Amino acid sequence: MLDPMQNLLEELHKKYASVTSGHPATYIPELAKANPNDFAIVVTTVEGVQYKVGDWNKSFSLQSTSKPFIYGMALEEHGRDFVHSKVGVEPTGEAFNSIMELEKKTNRPYNPMINSGAIAISSFIKGDTFPKRLESMTKVFENYQGHEVSVGKEVFESEKKTAHRNRSIAHLLRHFNVIDDRIDEALDLYFMQCSILATTSDLSMMAATLANRGAHPLTKKRALSQEYVGDVLSLMFSCGMYDSSGEWAYTVGVPAKSGVSGAIFGVVPGEFGIAVYSPPIDEKGHSIRGLRVFEELSKRCQLSIFRVTKT
Numbered sequence: 001m002l003d004p005m006q007n008l009l010e011e012l013h014k015k016y017a018s019v020t021s022g023h024p025a026t027y028i029p030e031l032a033k034a035n036p037n038d039f040a041i042v043v044t045t046v047e048g049v050q051y052k053v054g055d056w057n058k059s060f061s062l063q064s065t066s067k068p069f070i071y072g073m074a075l076e077e078h079g080r081d082f083v084h085s086k087v088g089v090e091p092t093g094e095a096f097n098s099i100m101e102l103e104k105k106t107n108r109p110y111n112p113m114i115n116s117g118a119i120a121i122s123s124f125i126k127g128d129t130f131p132k133r134l135e136s137m138t139k140v141f142e143n144y145q146g147h148e149v150s151v152g153k154e155v156f157e158s159e160k161k162t163a164h165r166n167r168s169i170a171h172l173l174r175h176f177n178v179i180d181d182r183i184d185e186a187l188d189l190y191f192m193q194c195s196i197l198a199t200t201s202d203l204s205m206m207a208a209t210l211a212n213r214g215a216h217p218l219t220k221k222r223a224l225s226q227e228y229v230g231d232v233l234s235l236m237f238s239c240g241m242y243d244s245s246g247e248w249a250y251t252v253g254v255p256a257k258s259g260v261s262g263a264i265f266g267v268v269p270g271e272f273g274i275a276v277y278s279p280p281i282d283e284k285g286h287s288i289r290g291l292r293v294f295e296e297l298s299k300r301c302q303l304s305i306f307r308v309t310k311t
């Protein structure tokens with residue numbers, strides 16, 4: 001007999017596989033090649049037990065699902081005071097790639113989950129050479145995934161070639177002294193983190209690592225100091241779904257992050273991590289099947305962090 005969680009995931013997978021609205025992202029040409037039928041759901045407990053359904057072994061680029069992990073890295077390397085002297089903690093109500101949105105008096109990007117904040121955060125990665133900075137960034141993802149990671153070179157090149165909007169954001173950040181002169185390096189680090197490959201199983205394990213207070217459930221290796229896990233989850237909760245963060249908090253109620261490759265991950269602190277992958281996205285950049293799966297999973301399993309436990 002199947003475990004009830006496995007049964008539920010299979011039911012949701014079957015139900016939402018028939019949703020065919022939306023298209024894979026096209027503004028990064030390489031992402032347009034994704035197969036719209038790919039669909040996977042993986043739940044990973046803080047003990048490392050996984051429930052998987054669908055194409056859970058297919059790799060995709062993390063895109064914006066990488067942002068919380070690099071924000072955590074910045075907190076470890078520089079501490080809260082420095083990081084938040086440069087990047088705020090307020091949701092924007094704007095799209096992820098908004099250009100002219102910096103905080104009025106401070107000229108800081110609003111938060112680390114949108115592109116302007118994430119490009120600033122990538123620019124903080126320590127190291128005297130680009131390869132060293134890249135190596136320490138990659139190491140962070142290895143700790144979360146529990147194995148070596150690779151970069152999707154084609155996605156990286158494809159984004160680098162077409163990223164006029166992100167380039168203009170980076171120059172604006174330089175103008176306001178949020179980032180230093182290594183503008184192209186900051187952008188390359190940002191494109192690289194967005195191009196790190198993961199399967200839905202990996203992303204779910206990364207989520208479970210955050211659920212497990214920063215320690216990988218199986219290797220037990222620390223990916224993030226416990227003291228910063230709350231910072232990361234709090235910003236995922238308020239800003240992780242961009243201009244639908246309020247609706248997400250209301251309907252799903254767990255810290256989460258989406259990426260334009262079609263991935264969404266969520267964290268139920270102390271319990272488990274969840275990842276859904278399905279490339280067709282809506283106009284805000286969220287996986288359409290991903291949104292539906294999370295909403296139903298949250299209702300059926302009472303996942304909201306505001307659920308009232310029956311006495």
Ligand code: GLN
Binds near residue numbers: 097259260
């Ligand atoms: N690399 C993408 C970009 O900067 C990430 C966006 C996303 O996943 N929302 O446009």
